[in-house]
């Protein structure tokens with residue numbers, strides 16, 4: 184297999200000018216990954232900035248009254264990568280050290296993800312630099328409403344549609360929708376997706392990402408002739424994506440032997456009690472305190488022997504340090520950007536030992552069902568859960584087959600194939616529309 188070249192192209196003048204705005208290792212990773220694809224697709228240098236650099240990047244200061252009567256300001260961001268194929272689409276992330284570079288990298292990755300799945304969207308991402316666990320519910324509501332209010336001039340159901348991501352959930356989306364609607368004097372459910380079902384959300388959105396991960400893992404297992412009843416899995420992250428993935432794996436007969444979140448890590452080679460862990464996390468907000476006997480070193484978790492490894496938390500956790508030691512058969516990337524380009528090169532050199540389901544394919548279930556929610560809101564016609572599942576599986580199936588076909592035809596890693604399909608579609612749309620004026 185041809186290993187991806189990770190040198191990246193030289194930085195262009197515009198690239199250099201934007202380095203201060205979009206700084207940090209995650210943006211650098213997105214940039215380098217893009218140039219690997221651009222080299223493979225032989226995209227001329229002068230076309231690359233137009234495809235890579237975000238169209239819009241907005242920073243907003245969000246002041247709120249704290250519970251103690253003081254005033255605090257939290258920085259909010261929104262990056263809209265390209266508006267060539269329709270509105271932009273992507274989650275909002277609440278994390279203490281969030282910055283423009285990370286948001287831009289995630290927005291770019293959303294573009295390739297949406298294009299690969301065939302959705303009529305460009306990518307976006309946003310969020311607030313805040314630790315959601317450090318605020319009261321009232322403070323969190325104030326930050327969320329203020330963030331949406333500051334962004335009203337820049338978003339819209341046909342402009343940019345937000346959704347949940349790390350640190351946000353259905354409640355956050357309900358606050359966004361309500362704030363936007365109050366300013367418009369009418370209910371605009373289609374302004375965000377990932378809302379509660381009772382507030383214009385769709386059935387199956389909350390579970391969509393995890394279910395999509397497991398559907399694709401099933402396809403990978405078929406190819407590797409592994410049977411779920413004999414397979415083991417390790418899941419890093421126990422938020423929406425990690426917990427639904429673990430639960431769905433168990434329902435398919437897979438033994439989940441390791442799980443971690445930002446507070447603790449557990450391992451049991453006989454299989455963990457995932458339903459009990461979900462109950463514990465619902466009650467306490469995290470996994471801390473679940474068990475003292477099963478506690479495990481989180482640094483060791485990813486390199487334990489298992490069939491299916493699912494990083495479903497942070498970016499950049501599979502690195503050149505642990506990539507040579509991964510002992511899984513399938514790496515299912517539930518998180519965005521969990522594998523660094525250096526680790527990718529090592530995995531490619533390991534020559535098919537690890538079957539990678541790249542992030543933009545593996546976790547696409549979330550945005551696919553967000554698209555269904557948006558369509559249903561626009562039409563005010565709601566689907567049943569089997570309809571949602573069936574359509575989701577069909578889209579994932581098509582994307583999976585396309586990636587496999589491309590990877591086998593051109594002898595390239597799955598990530599290269601997946602990203603190339605996405606980049607090509609965006610490139611074609613830009614070429615067809617031409618350059619205005």
Ligand code: GLU
Pocket residue numbers: 272273274275344345346347348349376377519546547549550551553
């Ligand atoms: N935040 C999710 C992602 O990274 C979902 C985005 C969406 O539903 O728009 O794919």
